Amino acid sequence: MNFEPNTLKSEYDVVICGAGPAGLNCALHLLANKPSLSIALIDKRDPWREPVACAEAVHLSGIKGLIEMNPNWIRSEIDGVWLVAPNGKRILYKQEKSGIILDRALMHYDLAKKVQLLKADCNFRTLVKSIGQFENGSRIVTIQSDGIQTQLKALAVIDATGAGPNLCDDPSLLQKHFDVEPAVFGLVKGIPCDINHIEMYFGHTYAPGGYAWVFPRDGVSANVGIVVGREYLKTHPPRKLFQQFIERFAPNAEVGPLHGGPIACGQGKDRISGNWLIKCGDAADMVNPISRAGILEALKSGEFAAITLLKLFDSPNDQHATIYLEYEKNWDTYRGKNHIRLARVKQAFGNISDKTLDKAANKLDKIPDSKRSMFRIFWATFTSSPSLIWKMRSFW
Numbered sequence: 001m002n003f004e005p006n007t008l009k010s011e012y013d014v015v016i017c018g019a020g021p022a023g024l025n026c027a028l029h030l031l032a033n034k035p036s037l038s039i040a041l042i043d044k045r046d047p048w049r050e051p052v053a054c055a056e057a058v059h060l061s062g063i064k065g066l067i068e069m070n071p072n073w074i075r076s077e078i079d080g081v082w083l084v085a086p087n088g089k090r091i092l093y094k095q096e097k098s099g100i101i102l103d104r105a106l107m108h109y110d111l112a113k114k115v116q117l118l119k120a121d122c123n124f125r126t127l128v129k130s131i132g133q134f135e136n137g138s139r140i141v142t143i144q145s146d147g148i149q150t151q152l153k154a155l156a157v158i159d160a161t162g163a164g165p166n167l168c169d170d171p172s173l174l175q176k177h178f179d180v181e182p183a184v185f186g187l188v189k190g191i192p193c194d195i196n197h198i199e200m201y202f203g204h205t206y207a208p209g210g211y212a213w214v215f216p217r218d219g220v221s222a223n224v225g226i227v228v229g230r231e232y233l234k235t236h237p238p239r240k241l242f243q244q245f246i247e248r249f250a251p252n253a254e255v256g257p258l259h260g261g262p263i264a265c266g267q268g269k270d271r272i273s274g275n276w277l278i279k280c281g282d283a284a285d286m287v288n289p290i291s292r293a294g295i296l297e298a299l300k301s302g303e304f305a306a307i308t309l310l311k312l313f314d315s316p317n318d319q320h321a322t323i324y325l326e327y328e329k330n331w332d333t334y335r336g337k338n339h340i341r342l343a344r345v346k347q348a349f350g351n352i353s354d355k356t357l358d359k360a361a362n363k364l365d366k367i368p369d370s371k372r373s374m375f376r377i378f379w380a381t382f383t384s385s386p387s388l389i390w391k392m393r394s395f396w
């Protein structure tokens with residue numbers, strides 16, 4: 001893909017660190033609403049470099065409401081999910097045309113082009129080394145490109161650098177990142193996989209505390225991966241589980257190189273905005289702790305961050321504290337509060353025994369496909385192990 005990077009200037013109104021969905025969407029919203037802003041969008045690597053560390057599945061209605069979709073970004077349309085129990089029983093949860101598998105590389109490329117056309121300076125071969133504290137009306141962003149370190153001055157900084165780097169040593173904005181899970185995935189040719197359905201494998205057999213996935217990609221290969229709960233990482237290394245999974249389900253498949261990627265769940269009560277710095281997407285641990293989905297969260301929080309900055313620019317200093325709180329409240333209302341509730345029951349959910357899951361799958365197998373709802377799936381699981389209802393009480 002062809003992209004001419006811009007030479008960076010030494011001062012900007014806004015420096016956006018990270019050109020994933022959060023950073024890209026933030027830049028687009030800022031420029032659409034205030035084209036006069038000078039903006040630098042920086043990433044350490046071309047955000048369209050394959051493979052993007054992701055299984056690329058999103059709800060169609062969710063993404064449509066957040067961004068102008070280009071049909072070319074759709075690898076396939078998803079009509080439902082096969083839930084696979086430890087004993088191998090497959091339960092179909094039908095939801096016609098409810099989801100899509102994105103071509104994130106192409107989406108990132110198109111969005112970056114758009115941001116550049118709107119006159120932001122984009123440079124994707126530049127590492128952000130640190131984001132300095134707010135002093136004398138600005139922040140200093142230290143960057144490195146071709147081995148040379150320089151500094152940018154910014155009135156405001158967006159940290160959209162993904163899971164965990166904590167680039168800013170501002171004590172009021174340090175996050176603990178206590179639930180970042182390392183996932184592994186690879187592109188696998190020749191694994192049986194239906195282009196219109198995703199597959200999720202639950203149980204300790206496959207991935208304790210998490211799940212294994214087979215998501216279609218292009219009709220030839222599938223994105224296959226494993227995420228396990230953090231408490232099982234030492235006893236169940238994801239790479240080993242991945243190999244076992246392939247040996248069981250696709251021993252003759254052609255497995256591409258294995259890649260790792262951190263999944264940033266575990267949003268806590270730490271502040272994520274203040275003093276002209278706003279964190280969004282994975283940098284603020286916004287991933288759903290059970291489904292491990294974070295693309296829509298990143299896009300939406302990028303939009304919220306842009307709205308917040310625009311308000312800050314237009315308001316006197318004494319209103320800023322309220323505006324930062326509003327950003328965090330908006331996120332809480334959108335998904336944050338729900339994620340915190342899910343995080344509380346994550347362990348109980350991840351510890352459901354294989355026996356219980358098998359029992360639930362056997363019950364669900366007797367219900368016709370068309371009558372299987374998410375409620376019935378949960379109900380079958382809970383009634384297979386009544387103690388679960390008690391363990392999940394903090395959710396209800």
Ligand SMILES: Cc1cc2nc3c(=O)[nH]c(=O)nc-3n(C[C@H](O)[C@H](O)[C@H](O)COP(=O)(O)OP(=O)(O)OC[C@H]3O[C@@H](n4cnc5c(N)ncnc54)[C@H](O)[C@@H]3O)c2cc1C
Nearest residue numbers: 018020021022044055056057128162261281282294295298
């Ligand atoms: C294996 C895996 C599978 C997943 N599958 C799904 C899925 O199917 N559906 C879903 O919704 N979510 C999924 N997720 C989660 C999803 O990928 C993330 O939530 C989403 O990408 C977050 O977007 P973001 O913009 O916040 O961060 P990112 O997409 O991580 O973007 C951050 C950007 O910052 C750049 N960067 C980092 N550090 C620096 C630095 N120091 N200097 C400059 N640039 C830097 C990175 O290069 C990157 O381009 C998955 C995650 C993983 C790891």
